[in-house]
Amino acid sequence: NAGVTQTPKFRVLKTGQSMTLLCAQDMNHEYMYWYRQDPGMGLRLIHYSVGEGTTAKGEVPDGYNVSRLKKQNFLLGLESAAPSQTSVYFCASRTSGTGETQYFGPGTRLLVL
Amino acid sequence: DQQVKQNSPSLSVQEGRISILNCDYTNSMFDYFLWYKKYPAEGPTFLISISSIKDKNEDGRFTVFLNKSAKHLSLHIVPSQPGDSAVYFCAARSFSGSARQLTFGSGTQLTVLP
Numbered sequence: 001n002a003g004v005t006q007t008p009k010f011r012v013l014k015t016g017q018s019m020t021l022l023c024a025q026d027m028n029h030e031y032m033y034w035y036r037q038d039p040g041m042g043l044r045l046i047h048y049s050v051g052e053g054t055t056a057k058g059e060v061p062d063g064y065n066v067s068r069l070k071k072q073n074f075l076l077g078l079e080s081a082a083p084s085q086t087s088v089y090f091c092a093s094r095t096s097g098t099g100e101t102q103y104f105g106p107g108t109r110l111l112v113l
Numbered sequence: 114d115q116q117v118k119q120n121s122p123s124l125s126v127q128e129g130r131i132s133i134l135n136c137d138y139t140n141s142m143f144d145y146f147l148w149y150k151k152y153p154a155e156g157p158t159f160l161i162s163i164s165s166i167k168d169k170n171e172d173g174r175f176t177v178f179l180n181k182s183a184k185h186l187s188l189h190i191v192p193s194q195p196g197d198s199a200v201y202f203c204a205a206r207s208f209s210g211s212a213r214q215l216t217f218g219s220g221t222q223l224t225v226l227p
Contacts, residue, residue: 004156035217042117042202042217043157050212058214090156100145100206102215104156 001026004105006091012111013081021076021108023091029103030096032074033058034066036087037107043090049074050096081112116140117205119218127226132190134221136203139184143205147215148177148188151200160201161188193225 007022030051035043045058049068063085065077078085088109092102118137126132144165149157163170163177170177176189190197200222204215
């Protein structure tokens with residue numbers, strides 16, 4: 001099992017450009033999450049999904065959109081990138097059972113110039 | 114306003130000694146707490162957790178203590194090993210509607226010196 005994978009690993013964007021980050025999991029997990037990690041801020045929740053076709057906003061959703069068309073994939077979109085979106089983005093997934101353990105991908109480092 | 118705080122950005126410990134990482138929280142509705150470990154260029158990995166109905170949970174060299182009245186939890190690593198050098202995040206569970214979410218602290222960089 002690959003677990004949680006993220007594509008791409010690193011990307012440089014110019015202000016105003018758009019891009020999509022892909023997260024894929026092969027553990028048949030219901031719940032998926034997108035976080036961003038900034039220095040001194042820990043991980044902050046952007047959006048999450050409790051199942052295929054459903055999404056919800058987290059703590060810092062502005063400037064991002066998400067889609068969960070397939071259970072195994074969770075996409076994070078930036079329609080018009082801003083320098084404030086320079087960050088490391090982590091995707092995570094977990095089962096819908098009572099366990100709280102989230103399994104994280106390796107991260108995507110995004111630099112917006 | 115950070116609801117989960119890790120006030121020590123870094124900690125250095127000699128190999129074989131005890132490492133104590135601290136975490137404070139403000140939201141009394143948090144009912145489950147986790148510690149994650151993160152190596153450079155990797156995603157966080159789950160380490161140990163504790164329910165709010167307990168005050169201690171142990172797993173090998175790792176023990177988590179919870180003091181609900183003080184809204185404080187700590188992670189003890191005994192004995193510390195160089196491979197434990199990583200960033201440690203504490204996280205707390207809350208409910209938003211029907212969904213469960215984790216709120217993370219800012220992390221503590223642990224360095225175990227040989």
